Amino acid sequence: MIIMQDLEALYQLVSERKQNPKEGSYTDYLFTKGLDKILKKVGEETTEVVVAAKNHDNDELRYEVADLLYHLMVLLVEQGLSYEQVKVELASREGLMSQFKDRPEIKNL
Numbered sequence: 001m002i003i004m005q006d007l008e009a010l011y012q013l014v015s016e017r018k019q020n021p022k023e024g025s026y027t028d029y030l031f032t033k034g035l036d037k038i039l040k041k042v043g044e045e046t047t048e049v050v051v052a053a054k055n056h057d058n059d060e061l062r063y064e065v066a067d068l069l070y071h072l073m074v075l076l077v078e079q080g081l082s083y084e085q086v087k088v089e090l091a092s093r094e095g096l097m098s099q100f101k102d103r104p105e106i107k108n109l
């Protein structure tokens, strides 16, 4: 059993499923169904995160955030965007977040 220590490892596993489909794999099922199905799952899991947070249910929130992160990794692989590119984007924002009132819009940097 692989222990998913971070999102990079999860992304790699999902990516591997895309390259080498495995029968009975839920990830393979999503790729076979295609983008619309993946997007529906992202939307559904996002809503479940919102509801869990609204209900102050952190057990549920933990579970739903994990579901959402997994489905986001599937979306990245489907769209051909690497998790590394997301990390680079996050890194480019370092040091900007504390100046939230006067800082320029991230898209204008």
Ligand SMILES: N=c1c2ncn([C@@H]3O[C@H](COP(=O)(O)OP(=O)(O)OP(=O)(O)O)[C@@H](O)[C@H]3O)c2ncn1[C@@H]1O[C@H](COP(=O)(O)O)[C@@H](O)[C@H]1O
Binding pocket: 004, 013, 017, 022, 024, 025, 026, 027, 028, 041, 066, 067, 070
């Ligand atoms: N992290 C996850 C993960 N999180 C959630 N899920 C699946 O996401 C689905 C979400 O549940 P839902 O009830 O919303 O959906 P469903 O009713 O099962 O199916 P649909 O609504 O999509 O038709 C469940 O079937 C979960 O098993 C995941 N499936 C896989 N992974 C990881 O991906 C790896 C590879 O999985 P397989 O591709 O299945 O081998 C696993 O070892 C895990 O590490």
